[in-house]
Every structure is written in structure tokens, then in C-alpha cells.
Amino acid sequence: MAHPHGKHADFESLRGQAVRLRRQGYSIRQIRDELKIFDNDILQRLVKGEPPPAWTRRPNAKDDLRERARELRLQGWTYDRIGAELGCSKSSVSLWVRDLPTPVGELSDRELFFTGVALYWAEGAKDKPHRRTEVLQFINSDPNVIRLFLHWLEFLGVQRERLTLRVSIHESADVESAEKFWADIAGFTYGRAPICTVAWRAPGTA
Structure with a gap:
């Protein structure tokens, strides 16, 4: 008959090995195969308190x-x-x-169309006979106005892949934070947003 202290020592020895493997990134199945322990209850006790490696977690x-x-x-x-x-x-x-800013209120299709036209009329760069650009440009620094204008473009069927964002910012400002902010406003993932940043220095400054 085995001594109870001997059983305890064996368990602690196995737990030490299981914990070491767990911290090396082993899954439960890999630990089972490595230690030749096929009792799930014992396996769970051996790794109790040890978080599973990131690669074994299913995306939520x-x-x-x-x-x-x-x-x-x-x-x-x-x-x-x-x-x-x-x-x-x-x-x-x-x-x-709930932590995001409240957007412009819901508009009917007709209201959205005419609001977008008015915004472009007031803030958009125009194609002129002496300067043909064939590019629609819109300049504004109000986040809600930018969101509304992008919503208007979406309503007109303009694909987001055709958009280019330009951030004009003073060279002393935090460019990365500004790019992240406007990428969020425009609904793009930062790092994959089509952003062209222009840094400028105010006249007369060092």
C-alpha cells in the first residue's frame, strides 16, 4: 500500500512539470501526451491557476x-x-x-442629399474651367461635419476605397494621435487608413 505522503509528492512533481509545460505554451492535449496522463480531471488540477496560452484561445x-x-x-x-x-x-x-460621440441625427434620404450638396457647396473645392481636377475635395475640422459628409458620399455610392484623407497639422503637434483620431472619425482602421499628413510651420515661428 502506497504511503499518502508519497502520492502527494508524486502529484506535486507532476504539477511542477505540467506548470512548466503550460508556461512554455503547451495546450492541455500536448501536456496530456507529454506526461502520459489521460484523466481530464487530474490534468485540470495539475494546471489549475495557469492561464491557457494565447494561441489556444478561440476568437470571440x-x-x-x-x-x-x-x-x-x-x-x-x-x-x-x-x-x-x-x-x-x-x-x-x-x-x-456609449463612449463615442453622438452622431448627427438621422436624416431622410432627401434631407441627406440636400444637406450634403449644401456642405460641398460651402466647404468643397470646386472644379474650375482654368483648373480641371476631376477630384472632389472637402475641407473641414468639425468631426460631426466630416462624418455627415462621408455619409453623404456613401449615400451617393462612392466607394470608400476611392477616398484619401489629408490631415493638415502643425509640425510641433502629435502627428500619430491626430492620424488615429481622424482615422476613427472617418471609420478606418488606423494603420490601414489612406491618410496623407501635411505638417506646417506658422509664419514667423522658429
Whole structure:
């Protein structure tokens, strides 16, 4: 008959080996095969308190939904519209995006069309007979106005792949933070946003 202290010592020895393997990135199955222990209850006890390696964690589908919900909110979508698009409840959408600024109110198609035309008329760069650009340009520093204008372009069927963002910023400012901010406003993932940053120095400054 085995001495109980001997059993305890064997378990602690196995636990030490299991913990070492776990910290090296082994999955439960790999630890099982390495230590030749095929009792799931014992395996779980051996690695208790040790988090699984990152590569074994399944991606959470809700994380993808949350990220997409935030992108749509930054584009000016309402809770109801986001919920319908993603197939999730309004309460979930509210939880995911409540820290984001409230977008411009929902407009009818007719209101959106004429509002966009008025914005472009007031703020957009115009194609002139002596300067043909065939490029639509819109300049503004108000986040909600930018969101509304992008929503108008989407309504007109302009694909986002055709957009280029230009950030004009003083050379002493934090360029990376500015790019991240405007990428979020425009609904792009930072690092993949088509941003062209222009740094300038105010006249008369050192």
C-alpha cells in the first residue's frame, strides 16, 4: 500500500512539470501526451491557476461585432441601424459604443442629399474651367461635419476605397494621435487608413 505522503509528492512533481509545460505554451492535449496522463480531471488540477496560452484561445465573435459596431457608429449610424445591420440587440450596441460621440441625427434620404450638396457647396473645392481636377475635395475640422459628409458620399455610392484623407497639422503637434483620431472619425482602421499628413510651420515661428 502506497504511503499518502508519497502520492502527494508524486502529484506535486507532476504539477511542477505540467506548470512548466503550460508556461512554455503547451495546450492541455500536448501536456496530456507529454506526461502520459489521460484523466481530464487530474490534468485540470495539475494546471489549475495557469492561464491557457494565447494561441489556444478561440476568437470571440462578439469582439468582431463590437469593433464593427464602433466603426459604424463613427460613420454616424444610429443604434437601430447598427443593430439591424449586425443582428444584435440595441442594448448591446449601446454598451459597445456609449463612449463615442453622438452622431448627427438621422436624416431622410432627401434631407441627406440636400444637406450634403449644401456642405460641398460651402466647404468643397470646386472644379474650375482654368483648373480641371476631376477630384472632389472637402475641407473641414468639425468631426460631426466630416462624418455627415462621408455619409453623404456613401449615400451617393462612392466607394470608400476611392477616398484619401489629408490631415493638415502643425509640425510641433502629435502627428500619430491626430492620424488615429481622424482615422476613427472617418471609420478606418488606423494603420490601414489612406491618410496623407501635411505638417506646417506658422509664419514667423522658429
